[in-house]
Amino acid sequence: MITIMQKLFKRFFTDLFKKRKNLKMGLYGPPNGGKTTLANKICVDWLGEEMGSVSNVAHETREIQIKEQVIIKSNGKELAFNLVDTPGIATKIDYEEFLKVGIKEKEAKARAREATKGVIDSIKWLDDMDVVIIVLDSTKDPYTQVNITIVGNLQARDIPVLLVANKIDLRKSDIKKIQSAFPQYEVVGISAKQGNNMDDFYESLFKLTR
């Protein structure tokens, strides 16, 4: 009962203040799902500049990055938000994995340390989000405990969620797998890198924040 009251209280004040301030829209997911690529695509589309660097090596984003005052427009509607790109959430980080891609030992250890801090920050920031976009690599198995834990925590906090099945341009992409793993949420298939299906994605953002 107390939890229900807390949720109602939070929703009342969230709704009240949403009208006055920008939404905080978080990009969450496991490493290498394409969160920063999507953040960059959104920023290039609407601000004309990129947000962060991307790479094929996991844990490229190790700090929370925020782009304020992103305004998107569609069919005469306007949506303003602060975009929060978060480090990928993982349950293990081994500096030796970075050695395999040619990173020197000292740098690999530093990168692993920063990555662990990044995961901690991502989890801490969950409470501050108004809406969350979970970015998943649609060529990978979505039914992992990290994904289930992220979704479960957002559900428990009553935070609206949009699931993005990224990398639909790749042959192994399978959106249906994501839909069947998380049937409670809308899933939008995109390729953030190629810019495929971004109109549907932006339309889903309007629906999510309605």
Place this chain on the structure above:
Amino acid sequence: MLTLEFMPYDEIAQLSSNKRISKLLRIVKENKILLLEGRLKKEEEAELIKRTMEEIDEDFKGIELGVIFPGEKESDMLKKLKANMVNLLLGDRRGFTIIGPATVVKEIKQDPNKIQLFTNSKFKS
């Protein structure tokens, strides 16, 4: 040699979230695979990941985590409500949670009714 340790839910039922996580992590850091009856709360799962990250060093590389929860897709609302009430009072004893050190467990593959655990061939006790 692989060591699998079973923990009945009763062993953590009376503990605070903080102590629960400490207890589970202590066992996993002894290079044991832990099979816990039931599951942690969602917030505790996130806290477990957070605490795991805080403890990562050159020897401890993190964990692999999996939860098997066969009753997840319960469609009968009355049964669901009853189960939720029991969980609220006694903790969630349905299903199993597997936690293993990343140096021992390479991957846990799961779907709602099945878990497959792959060990790391490099592991030496």
